[in-house]
Amino acid sequence: MHMADALLSPAVGATLWAGTAAVGGYASKKLKVQIDDRTIPLMGVLGAFIFAAQMINFTIPGTGSSGHLGGGMILAILLGPHAAFLTMASVLTVQALFFADGGLLALGCNIWNLGVYPCYLVYPLLYRPLAGEGRRPGRILIASVLGVAVALQLGAFSVVLETLLSGRSELPFGAFVLLMQPIHLAIGIVEGIVTAGIIGYVAAARPEILESVAAARPVGAGVPLAKVLTVFALLAVLTGGAFSWFASTQPDGLEWAIERVTGRGELSEAEHGVAAVLRGLQEKTAFLPDYGFKAAAAEPTPGDAAPAWPGIAAGTSAAGVTGAAIVLVLVGLIGLGIRSAGRRPGSTP
Amino acid sequence: MNFHAQYFDLGRLDRLSYRRTAVHALDPRAKVIATGLFLVTVVSFPKYDVAGLVPFLLFPVLAATLGEIPIGFILRKVLIVSPFAVFVGIFNPFLDTRTVAVIAGLSVSAGWLSFASILLKFALTVSAALLLVATTSFPGVCHALRRLGCPPIFVSQLLFLYRYLFVLAEEAMRIVRAWDMRAVAGRGRGATVFARLVGVLLIRTLDRAERIYQAMLCRGFAGDIPRLGTLRLRSGDLVFVAITVVFLGVCRFFPVTEGIGLLAQGIWR
Helix, strand or coil, X not given: CCCCHHHCCHHHHHHHHHXXXXXXXXXXXXXXXXXXXXXXXXXXXXXXXXXXXXXXXXXXXXXCCEECCCCHHHHHHHHCHHHHHHHHHHHHHHHHXXXXXXXXXXXXXXXXXXXXXXXXXXXXXXXXXXXXXXXXXXXXXXXXXXXHHHHHHHHHHHHHHHHHHHCCCCCCHHHHHHHHHHHHHXXXXXXXXXXXXXXXXXXXXXXXXXXXXXXXCCCCCCCCHHHHHHHHHHHHHHXXXXXXXXXXXXXXXXXXHHHHHHHCCCCCCCCCCHHHHHHHHHHHHHHHHHHHHHHHHHCCHHHHHHHHHHHHHHHHHHHHHHHHHHHHHHHHHHHHHHHHHHHCCCCCC | CHHHHHHHHHHHHHHHCCCCCHHHHXXXXXXXXXXXXXXXXXXXCCCCCCHHXXXXXXXXXXXXXXXXXXXXXXXXXXXXXXXXXXXXXXXXXXXXXXXXXXXXXXXXXXXXXXXXXXXXXXXXXXXXXXXXHHHHCHHHHHHHHHHCCCCHHHHHHHHHHHHHHHHHHHHHHHHHXXXXXXXXXXXXXXXXXXXXXXXXXXXXXXXXXXXXXXXXXXXXXXXXXXXXXXXCCCHHHHXXXXXXXXXXXXXXXXXXXXXXXXXXXXXXX
8 A cells, every 4th residue: 555656746745755754853863862772783674574574475364365464563562663663664765765666755655654653653552552561462462453453544544635635536535435444454454463473472482572672662651541542432433424424425436436345355465466467467558558649649738628727736736735734733743742642651851 | 486576676676786887876865866856846747747747758768778777677667566556547537537639539538648647657756766776776875865864873774674684585585485385285374374484583583683783793883884985976966966957847847748749740741
């Protein structure tokens, strides 16, 4: 679910870059004060671990499709939010540069969607209170399934918002949400189970590793569970209400989306598989006629299409401004949240 | 198959970046800045603009040819990651059906224009990013980022990640090979075994991190990775950036494609 440059407008891309850079600067400043030298190689090697783990696939029972590890949550559990955020950011940077997954302009969006949510929202507010300090496998399982699922839902929803605010795609909101959210719910649950399995295995085989991690990171320890759960329950009701409202205003889009979802179970997962290569070939054949078309369309465009343009351009720029405002508010809220959460334990200067 | 292909592709991009060509010799900072400007300019084009984007193909094509990077290799990587952008864009032709042009008796809807624009932008931006690494090397990009104000801790993180990516990928490859030989006829392929295998990999990784740290302490590590050699901006680098800026500016603000088209029509008549 990596966002792509081609779907972005500069306003949305720049805003999310600004937000990501601010969080990144905050994380590095925090780390400079908090960590010992030991953590620096640890972060680097764990980032490489995420890649290596992604190269191992498993079969999802009953579907025949394959899944792999996502990474944000497991890094947060092992490293704490600040180090995990920087590690996730580095993983996404390498993905953008080497695998061309996403793009450099969309990297801001991707780090935001896949880094900020798991490390700074879900881990301190959901995972830590639910998993607790104990090593009980049941709690770890519930916490990581919920945590990964919520983080992925937030990320997928942000992809939808970023795409729509950029105004490059015509997909209506309701249909797009219905395409993205259920797939990522399924992926999130599977990933959560796998994350719990890995953490459980490490806890059983080498308990001292997790204990040393837990001892060093007080973040989120002071957040009361009941408050967190009410907040998330409210969020769930609100978003559920919003989704169903949009869905009911788009009945035909809904049917169409469901059809698409059932046909697309493997598509978003098999990005690197043989299927992707085949699809790539398919697209290549569909791609070439477009090139011919583009050359042909080039000249008549300005004269004929001119009347349609001003309205559309005004729409996209208005969307850009709205998106910028929304993300700025989000950044402000998260910044405030982190500051107040950071003050409470009293251990950080 | 998929796994090995991915791994060796990574190595190939890395090897390409150590060639010696005029493009490789440019200062990494100049290339990072030029690529950034290129991306912003391309993405800033309005939704329905296809013609204006076409001249920008010159940039990746020049970088690939002057840098002696095989274009087929880059194109294949672009195609492999295209599904998401194509999937989101493919709805445009069906949802935005206003006719904007008639070409040779075929009416063209606005949706096809915007879809074509998305595809073109996708090809341009992704190939630009790949070419940046292929002509600069990943450590080169990292040092450029550091000199351009990126936090040192993040740059160290990127360099560490890159260094151990290959080591751990080989480790994972051994695990996958052993798993393939033991998981016969699809048995033992599920999430439980997967979690244990990744758990083993994780424990080995953590042990490795500890050994690395000890070894680094022996070599005088004090929280930062020093760089061998210094970056120097030469006049050639400045000329390169200046030409890029002029090229991008002209292509962005003047209808270059239409001008060329009109000129061609004039000559035809």
